Amino acid sequence: MATIQLTAEGFKENIFDYDKAEEWKYKGNLPAVVDFYADWCGPCKAVAPVLEELSNEYHDKLLIYKIDTDKEQDLSMLFGIQSIPTILFIPVDGQPMMQKGAIPKSAFKQVIEERLLKTKNEPSQSAT
Template identity: 55%
Template sequence: IVDYEKNPEEWIYLGDKPAIIDFYASWCGPCKMVAPVLEELAAEYDGQIYVYKVNTEQEQELAALFNIRSIPSFLFIPMNDKPQMAMGAMPKSSFKGAIDGVLLKK
C-alpha cells in the first residue's frame, strides 16, 4: 500500500480506496475484542474501503516504521489527506465516525 523503501521520506498511498490498518498482536485482549467489529465494518463498507491487519510480532520492522508503541493501534488512510493514527480499542460507533468523516468524507 506504500513503498516506503522507494520513498522513505514521503507518504505516497498506492491504494485505490481509503484504508484502515489494524496493528495488533495475537496475545492482546483489546485487539481480540476489536477484531469482530472490524470484520463487520469491512463487510458493511465492502467496495468502499480496505481493512488490513498487521501482526506487530511478525512485522516488527513495519510496526517500528509506523511508530507503533501500543496496541491496538489503527491507521486511517484517506485517499488525498495525511493518514491519522488512533490508539486503543474503540467502539463500532467511533470507527464508523472515522470511516465516514475521515476516510469517505460523508
C-alpha cells in the first residue's frame, strides 16, 4: 500500500474535522502518520522513500498520509507547521504527537512500535 495524498477535505473526512469538533478525536480505525511536506524540500524528498517502505511494511496496521504544505496552507497553519518535514503521529486513541525534521527509519519504527502500535514495553501476560 502506498502513502496516501491528502487535501484539507480528505483530512477532515479521514482524520479529524477541525471545523466541527473542538476537541481532538481521531476518526480512523488504524493509527496514522501524516507527513507535512513540500515538493521543493530536500529533507522531505529524503523522507519520502522511507515513508513508502514503512507503508509497505505496516500495510495492514498503519496508514501513512502526505499533505503538501504549499497546496494546503490553511491546514498547515492550523497545525502550526513552520518547518518541513513535520510528521504527525496519530494513535487510534489519545493525543497525536509531532516530530519536526527528517528522522531516520529506525526512529520512525520506534515511534510506530512504541506509541502507535504499542507492541514494545508492555508487560507480558503470563498464564497462571
